[in-house]
Amino acid sequence: MSAEQLNLSRERRRAFRAGKFPEDLITKDMIKEIVHQIECPPGTPNYKEFKVTEGMLLTNVPKNMSPPIEYCDHLVKINDVEITSKKIMQVTIYRLAKANKEHTLKFTVRRVICMEKIIEDRNIPPNASIRKKYDKNGKPNSGYYYYKIVLVYFPRSKLGINVKSYGNVVYVESTDNSWGSTTRRFLYLGDAILKIDDTEVSNLFHVQTALRNGLQQRGVVTMIVERACEQGANNYVRSVLNFQKNADPQIPQDAILTCKERLEYLNKNGFGPEPKSIYRGERKYDPDARISLEFKLGEKKPTPKNVIAKKIPAEHLNPTSMIDCPSYLKEPKKD
Structure with a gap:
């Protein structure tokens, strides 16, 4: 929700840009007049960095002036010069910066403080906490x-x-x-x-x-x-x-694009022949083969008829990993 922008109606947008707010929600006592004095080096600020709406609401100021100036402050005066238009604001700032000496800009603004x-x-x-019962674990x-x-x-x-x-x-x-x-x-x-x-x-x-x-x-x-x-x-x-919930890791954008391109290629050219199984096939029990035990739920030990022996074609790369551990290594030595 941080950067989300909402669509106001055209009438409401024009009213806000002109500094006109609903009087039943924004009462006069909520609008305060504030004076900010800002020290400026010689030759600054640049009047082009100031932007206002038709109602003289500030929509952009130099970075070193925010704070104290806030977004959509209603500009009233600059150094006791009443500001009623964008041109008057620009001329006033330009003359002060043109003097090429240190000076103080005094901004008088109206701000909605609510x-x-x-x-x-x-x-x-x-639903406030003070209205709930005491819970030592809550x-x-x-x-x-x-x-x-x-x-x-x-x-x-x-x-x-x-x-x-x-x-x-x-x-x-x-x-x-x-x-x-x-x-x-x-x-x-x-x-x-x-x-x-x-x-x-x-x-x-x-x-x-x-x-x-x-x-x-x-x-x-x-x-x-x-x-x-x-x-x-x-x-x-x-x-x-x-406290943070486990969030799904975000996939990089380049990886997503690569996957999309690969999917389009496969849909166009097909997925090719069925992949070949890594197993040589099923056969009777072989002590030199790697085995997997399958047995029914509730059986304590597998029966011989449920034992399936499977060899992997890549066993020649590391044959010792496929050989069952000798019995003399399994049993502890007796004194």
């Missing part, structure tokens, strides 16, 4: 904080998480901290996802379905997560993250 700690127990979902039922997170799926962003299921609980296994990740500011490793919108989740299928449906329809989902904060809970979550 992470709230849950204080009241009645807002904690029933997950601790104390030592957790609970957070309500609102995820906004900006256009061309990525979800940025990988999850795993253990004991009917879905944990965040890894996060993508690169530019454009939706969840890198909100989710930590080991966070347990309890609820997405109005759906309580207990396995990977529930999480994938709820996230995909919510983000594609509205572009915004509300998530409740459980985060360990005490030693016992942390130890349990760490053991869950370290």
